Amino acid sequence: MALPGGITDVPGAENSLEIQNLARFAVDEHNKKQNSLLEFNGVLKARQQVVAGMMYYITLEATDGGKKNKYEAKVWEKAWENFKQLQEFKPVGDETANASS
Numbered sequence: 164m165a166l167p168g169g170i171t172d173v174p175g176a177e178n179s180l181e182i183q184n185l186a187r188f189a190v191d192e193h194n195k196k197q198n199s200l201l202e203f204n205g206v207l208k209a210r211q212q213v214v215a216g217m218m219y220y221i222t223l224e225a226t227d228g229g230k231k232n233k234y235e236a237k238v239w240e241k242a243w244e245n246f247k248q249l250q251e252f253k254p255v256g257d258e259t260a261n262a263s264s
Contacts, residue, residue: 216241
């Protein structure tokens with residue numbers, strides 16, 4: 164049993180329509196904020212945490228200029244208020260991200 168406030172895996176996240184929609188939302192919001200052209204490919208895994216609503220930590224794959232990359236998106240959702248907000252969006256496992264400007 165999960166502890167309140169603890170982060171737990173979302174079973175079947177790769178095939179969950181809800182998680183896929185949140186991941187697409189994250190990519191779209193990132194594109195708007197950063198003037199990027201990432202294309203969503205799919206969800207690799209997701210975790211969730213009960214907060215004032217639900218915080219989702221989604222690992223996803225997106226294409227940037229023809230190259231597939233992995234990203235971690237942090238999305239806060241309060242479904243009863245129809246509220247979604249992208250909290251964080253960052254590349255996963257890219258050691259050169261900080262070196263290039």
